[in-house]
Each structure stands twice: as structure tokens, then as C-alpha cells.
Amino acid sequence: MEEDFRAALLAWTGLAAIVGDRVDWGLRNGVPAVRLQVAGKSPFYTFSGRDGLTPYIVQADCFGRDFGEAKLVARQVEAGAASLARPTFQGSFIVGERDDEDTDGADQVLHRTSLDIRILHRA
Template sequence: MEEDLRALLLDVPAITALVGPRVNFGRHPQGEPLPALVLTTVSDREGLTLDGPDGLQRARVQIDCWADHYGEAKHLSRAVRQRLHGHAGGGFRALILEAERDLGAPEAPGRPFRVSLDFLVTYSA
């Protein structure tokens, strides 16, 4: 799922125009420029019915849109939302935006801005 989700984001010209190849799971490499996307799998569980596993996984993925300026972070989050929210295809049954957090101004001058998006991801195992 992780590789397919990253590929889905990198296939969008509006996103790659902003971040280039900087779409990473776990963390953004120190010293690399912004803007960037950092994806985190918050949870991932096997789908079950009364008869046992249903062959689907249900994950929650947080996508952090990092940028030096607030407008850039917000613009990037909108491009991600437009691409992923409601998507179904390939191994993905559904990608649904559950929450968006606009974390506003950073605590210290020179710190980057972040907008976080939480997606519920249903995919074939």
C-alpha cells in the first residue's frame, strides 16, 4: 500500500511541481529542501467478517504537507486532497479524507509550516 500510495501522489503534476520526488514515509531527510510530503501509517488492520478475514486492509494514513510558507503548505494540501479524496482504483478500494488540521504558525521563527491530512485507506491485501 505504501509504495502504491506514494506512486499515486507522484503521478500528479500539480504535486510534483511543488515537491519533486520529496514524498517520503516516516520522515523528511534532514537538509533536504521544502516543500515536501511526509506520510505516516497511523494504523493498519485486517478486515474481518463473521466468517473471518475479508481480504481487505483498512489503514489510517497521515499526510503532512510541509513548506517554508503557509500558502505553499495549504496549496500542497489542496492538491493532495483533490487527488486522493474519493479515489478508488488499482489495489485501492477507497481513499477517504477523514480530517484536516491546519496547524498555523510555527512556534519559532524559521520553522516550517505544516498542514496534516488524515485518510482512511481501504485496499486489497
């Protein structure tokens, strides 16, 4: 799922126009950027075993130099996630959003909008 989701976000032209290729799992390389983290994973099972569908919660931290830029990145992540295609992805839904600040290595303030995205992925 991780590779498929990152590739789908990078292919979303609205996001790529803002962050370039700075969409990574666990990393923030520059600003603006998107840092992805799996916050939850719970595969579906039947009496015959796993059925291949796994719901994930992915946290997408959208960083910007100011509040507006962080929000712009988040809106493009939201649009890209909404465009995920079958059969690999069975759906994606924003289930949470919050805003806060972080600092970079030089103690410069970075603005962050975090999205919690429920993704249904078929392996």
C-alpha cells in the same frame, strides 16, 4: 499499500509540480514536501480469515515555507488521494485536517497542514 500510495501521489502531476519527488514515509527531505505515516491499520476478517480489504489511516504532513504553500501542497495531496484507482484502492476519504508549525534543523519555521486520510486498500 505504502508503495502503491506513494507511487500514486508521485504520479499526481499537480503535486509533483510543487514537491518534485519529496514524498516519503517518515521522512521530510526539504521543503515543500510531504511526510507520510501510517496512523492506523485494521484488516477486515470473516469467519474464513482475512478478506483482503484493509482500512488504513494515513497521516500526510504537508510542509511549506509559508501557510499558503503548505495549504497548496495539502490540496494537491487531497486531489491525488481522491484519484486512487481500483482494484488496488477501494476508496479514500479525508477524515481530519489541522494546521501548525514545525522547525527545520536551522530553527527556521516551517508551516504544516496535516491530513488524516482513510484509505481502503485491497491486497
